[in-house]
């Protein structure tokens with residue numbers, strides 16, 4: 035058995051163990067990323083072989099928590115890809131406006147920056163009051179951070195630029211107050227947001243959505259898993275509902291492709307056919 | 309004459325400050341029947357979206373495109389890394405993207421590509437490190453070398469900023485230190501055996 039085959043085997047055993055014991059299923063994730071995360075975890079904890087990790091994560095809850103934290107990538111920002119928000123403002127909002135009540139789902143919301151960004155946009159368009167936002171992730175640490183809505187002040191300059199490029203109508207600073215080296219998002223934004231743990235692989239449909247944001251989550255899944263999750267989104271969207279993916283993700287070659295219209299190619303905004 | 313009988317399968321290039329000037333110069337020298345894929349990580353402004361691939365295409369005989377998620381790597385194509393994503397390679401030779409933390413202050417990071425490419429292609433890889441102002445790529449090049457791959461660096465004296473090529477030379481036994489105009493020639497030669 036070659037070294038790389040052996041390593042593949044070790045990773046498979048490790049992920050199997052994590053799944054059996056804790057229910058976190060990384061078995062169908064994109065391996066290059068997962069492998070990189072595992073190796074970086076081993077480097078930090080001075081572990082030589084992947085298989086040595088198996089008893090550690092099985093018998094030591096603390097190590098497991100650190101491991102799971104390392105394995106999930108929660109990097110995010112406010113108004114990431116401003117042109118996407120601009121596009122939504124200009125092309126999606128007026129259609130959403132025709133509904134008396136709107137449901138939005140942020141799947142894989144990480145620490146919530148994206149959720150607050152869209153909430154601000156909805157507020158400026160006068161829609162926040164009649165919108166129910168679901169913000170979900172399977173990583174509780176990130177989710178708790180999202181709930182708090184407290185972010186590092188050092189990123190605010192960048193976010194303000196993003197906000198402006200996204201077509202922001204006010205000043206970002208009117209949506210938070212600063213305290214020491216962090217900013218806290220206004221409570222009025224949080225009012226209609228429900229934060230909940232939801233695992234895209236093991237959990238099911240929980241509502242009929244008008245708009246689903248799932249950005250930079252699919253890139254971590256392999257093709258089969260992507261197919262499953264696209265099906266979940268398809269089942270969760272009302273006819274003529276919208277799906278917004280990350281700027282390197284697409285419905286092209288997916289199983290649900292022909293049921294959707296590409297509204298913004300670059301923006302990765304799709305609309306379900308009726 | 310090349311005495312190198314080894315068959316390479318891929319070229320990976322890392323470049324930072326000064327890359328917009330030097331890449332067209334080097335890539336335009338690559339022959340139109342160049343048989344290997346070329347993957348480029350360039351630290352550029354996060355918003356510059358596809359622009360870079362289009363710019364290079366004007367100068368290149370080979371097809372240039374931005375690497376897509378899960379795309380199968382094809383021979384004779386030059387791929388650029390999408391801004392703001394790390395670029396990795398899966399064992400089935402498809403691309404894998406990630407928005408993971410910056411490495412060496414960079415996303416995309418050259419080290420990330422070099423490590424993952426080296427794991428897949430082992431000794432059948434040619435790496436090139438060009439001008440730049442930080443040391444991203446040095447550890448990756450050392451890793452490629454350790455796995456039996458080839459390491460070429462731009463002669464720091466000819467670099468717009470010498471830090472990046474120099475930091476490779478500092479920690480790794482490089483195979484060639486070349487001027488920009490020799491680099492394309494060298495790549496053409498090394499790949500000849502594949503044609």
Ligand SMILES: C[S@@+](CC[C@H](N)C(=O)[O-])C[C@H]1O[C@@H](n2cnc3c(N)ncnc32)[C@H](O)[C@@H]1O
Pocket residue numbers: 106107108109110111114141142143144145148170171172173176232233234235248249250251254280407
């Ligand atoms: C890189 S973040 C994306 C954050 C945000 N959507 C953005 O684009 O900026 C990816 C998120 O997906 C979450 N995730 C990964 N697998 C998941 C799963 N199976 N179920 C739910 N969330 C998942 C991770 O915990 C992480 O917070």
